Amino acid sequence: MSSTLLLVEDDATLRMLIADALSMIPVKVVECDCADDALIVLEGTSLINLVLTDIRMPGHLDGLELANLIWARWPDLPVILTSGHCVLKSEQLPSCSTFIAKPWSLDILFETVTKRLP
Incomplete structure (x- = not known):
């Protein structure tokens, strides 16, 4: 297991389910419940x-704002954005990033994550 994924999801149950599902890939998952904590993790490793x-997450930053900060600081770090409330088109995102609309199947999640891992 050489790849590490940072999972940022405010819903604790969904975060746990996604992390458990991703263990089948396998990939190491670091979990955060907000964008502010995700930035701290990214700064530290x-x-x-x-x-x-x-x-869509509560707090100081939402996921799109987090992604924009990531792209400004770490332009080659791929980001997968997901939402059940909005849709982003591929031309709205850097080439290293992807959007998947909720609800998605585990097959879509695995395929998208696997394509973006090194």
């Missing part, structure tokens, strides 16, 4: 290979 973040 260079071991994150991929970020999977919900767009």
Whole structure:
């Protein structure tokens, strides 16, 4: 297991289910419940290979704002954005990033994550 994914999801149950599902890939999952904590993790390590973040989250930053900060600081770090409330088109995102609309199947999640891992 050489890849590490940063999972940013405010819903604790969903975060746990996603982390458990991703263990089948396998990938190491670091979990955060908000964008502010995700930035702290990213600042503290260079071991994150991929970020999977919900767009709508409470707090100071939402997932899209987090992604924009990531792209400004770490332009080659891929980000998968997900939401059940909005849709982003591929031309709205950097080439290293992807959007998947909720609800998604585990097959879609695995395929998207696997394509973005090094």
